[in-house]
Amino acid sequence: MITISINGKEIRLEKPMTVLEAARSAGIKIPTLCWHEQLEKYGGCRLCLVEVEKMPRLQTACTLMVADGMVIRTETGRIADVRRGILEFLLINHPLDCPYCDKAGECDLQDLVEKYGPVTGRFKEKKRKVPESLEDPVIVRNMERCIVCTRCVRMCEGVQGASAIAVIDRGGHSHIEPFSGGRFDCEYCGNCVSVCPVGAIMSKLHRHSYRPWQLVDEVETICPYCGVGCTLVVQVRDDVIKRVVPKLGTVVNNGLLCSRGRFGYEFVGSKERLTKPLIRIASKTHDASRVTHNEIFREATWEEAISFVAKKLEEIKDKYGSDSIAGIASPRCTNEDNYIFQKFMRTAIGTNNIDSTARTGFAGAQNFIENIFGQGATANIIPGLSNSDSVLVIGGDPTAINPILGLQIRACSRKGGNILTIGKVKGLRFFNPVSLKPVLYTETVLLEGIVTALRERIGLPGSNPNLEAGIKDINISDGEIEKTCGIKGNDFTMFMKILSESSTPSIVIGKELVQSNSGNYKLLLIAAINYLINGRIYLLSERANEQGLLDMGCAPDLLPGYRPLTFAEFRRKYENSWKTSIPDKVGFSIFEMMDAAKEGSLKALYVMGENPVFNLPDARSVEAAMKNIDFLVVQDIFLTETARLADVVFPALSWSEKDGTFTNMERRIQRLRKAVHREGMEDWRIISEVSKHMGVPLNYSNPEDIFNEVSKVSPLHRDMTYEDIEKGEAVYPYKGEPLRGVSEEIKFQVPSSKFQVSDKKLYLKLERPLFHSGTLSTKAPALVNIYPEAMARISPDTAKSLSLGDGDIVRVSTKIGSLELPVSVDKELDNSSVLLSNNFEGKGAFSLMEYTLDSVTKAPCIDYNEARIEKVNI
């Protein structure tokens, strides 16, 4: 116990800390500029100077550790004099343009000068003049205002790990500049913006259009982009989102954000948003992309559109049966929306044909791993990653797919943990990763080798006989790995040493692994590795509510709360609470729906907030299938590729316009709150209206009603209320039943034949960029400014052999199609790959990719897509 006295107040401390932290814990405020609770101590601004008895000079509170018996005074005449002096120095070059500066009102310097500052400056010389740097698309730098506290630099280097900015020049000329010059060209997390105490680094979005005190409507909500579920504070003025800021102390992201979360909110107010229900007037044979939507659709009233949809669905149901109708739910919609959607499909329509794009990887992989380790095996607390002593990353770049999770991996490295990667992980390349880079498409052999080596080093623990039965015959020697994968024996030994010696390892699995050939076998090998090293699994999730969607039963074989449909007992429970019968036949998965549509047996499809024509591989055949459907209803916020083919389009309310809950990848249920008012109906309300017209009333007045029903019927959410969620402790199973255990046998398929990969061929791979997520982010101008168009990324060697340079237009063609795109040379890429994102309308990688379905996970395998590149001369 350390006892100190601050300003005459006695404080007892359990553990050593700095004087500043001690004072803050006692509620005594010491002014600071360079200190920030997320950053390393710096002691540069000298504003936190305090008087300590028996120390001759003033001490900086932020770096001085407390000692027993210390007597500290934080506000004396001497200290005030010193602070006034420091502020006078800071104001020598500060332009004092507060009336123009957007920071005024929440500026630390302004507040401090107002409290301690000098009345006038004595410095007669001219102020430093630096023109504002407006070159960057989203960040404005005004170096006149900079006080060189280096918070941004420490944030960029020490927390974000991007190391994009630094202090340039010396003395009075020092200022902050990105290494790339005027443009930032960094990860655009914008965390430098949120730590800047003055108006030196600011966001360009909605610049000069608000003052901080005018943002009276402040709403805490959840990010709509990825599965991490960061808490955002949305600040609104007159129903326009002016900015999105993070909040310190939140569980998941604790004051950090990524580019999508911070700058990707402008789609909400986009002019392209749908406003009225649309009914098709043109025939479906039209090439929908060529004509404007006025020629395809006419605007209708809500009443008309809803009764039309209800009538048509009834007709089809009567004529062809319930199973000729299917529904696609959305990982961007709330739990409540999805619950109502599956309830509508199961009760009003009477079919289990419900699925979503979670089927393209997340659902299958999660199910596979849970069958081995039990339910909840993939739901681990994200900040826990930084406490692991080693993290194995495979199948994607977590710093791009789930950036805030990626930061935890970087933090792990900083704390002394080891980063192990299989394949190149661009975002972790500066964090001393021990990388094994197998030759293209030989990961299976490498994983088998790792399992073999681990089995030799650690031995089989014997607690999971099912899994052990699956891996006991695997035997790949180091020599074989070297031969097949091209990995040197030394590298492999080092990798294995770290992996086998770590006591708290984590494994991060990306979708690339799931979406590859024999993905189920690779998952089995990963599960075996996890089993042998006793680690934790993190399954990356690309959409905000992929987890919640599955919880709510938007799957052909699952009822809400992950209850398998095939068990009559579970079905009966739901039948009793819904007071209706539930069909016992397992429905179509999303790919089976497309097959049925092609055959013509699927007559109607209800799509809620999803864009299958773009987001499913082999997009062109999906489009053909959609055209073959008699009656297509789409509910979306934009007129997407799928909506263009629809018979009826309902405009929905988007994120920040509705209340609800999201479930993130660690199964934390969090509240989404309404920040902006807009005319229209939420997804669940539209569906319940349609249902009402079909004679099956779904009577709910608000999302809380729906959630209360979920907490009654779903065993995972038992007794959970919105109040519990608001406390932030709603990580389920909440008070519910024990989760589903492991299954008796593990189904997997050992790949029979090894594909031959030729060195000379190029393979098309999917790029999962940091700045985009689905097509939603392409409606946010700031993100489009950062990453403006679809680009074919190739390695320097490939570029050289084809004599291509950045920006040259090439034709990328595969067996099923071709696209003309500009090229971008990427140093980090290997010579056999072409990377293409699937975000930009008409230029999606999925339109060029063929797939086969994995026999166990039912995920599409999109590897082995050979591609050719040729220069297009304009």
Next chain:
Amino acid sequence: MKTGKEFIKTIFFVELIKGMAFTLKTLLFTPPVTRRYPNKVKVPAQPGFRGLHALAKNEEGKMKCVGCGLCGAYCPSKCIYIYTSEGEDHTKVVDRYEIETPRCIYCGFCVEACPFGAITLSEHYEYSTYSRDSLYMTKDKLLENWDKYFAGEKGKRYFRDFWRPKTTDFKGYEGQAMFKGNKNEK
């Protein structure tokens, strides 16, 4: 029990007659205190009277206001609405500056708060109308008011005599910092 004298006074209405006599005297022999506004008498407002708002213009005839929003922040009845945006040359542009005058309490805090002397209260007070809309002052109307009520010397005099902004003549507590005029000076 009333005495005999009081009884007689009550019967003959003596007190009533006394009162009526006073009323008659005041009615006939005292001049009226009220003034006949607006038909016969019009009293000009004293200099410095806080009347209708105006947005000041500088010597070039351009609006002084930069849209810092301090007037709106200080306004006790929150009747000042300011909307700014980023202009073509990336400077701050005031798109809308609106005052809902029926809600204004003419306290003059906005004038005090303004660091540029951009919002002023004129001596004009006769602007009652039959429609509420015409009392809603937009930026154009406010700038027009400047030309109407502060043209020429009057505007200069107003700033000389009545404008005491914190930026040039602020006597705060000791140690208070302040904004010293335009950043481009010196």
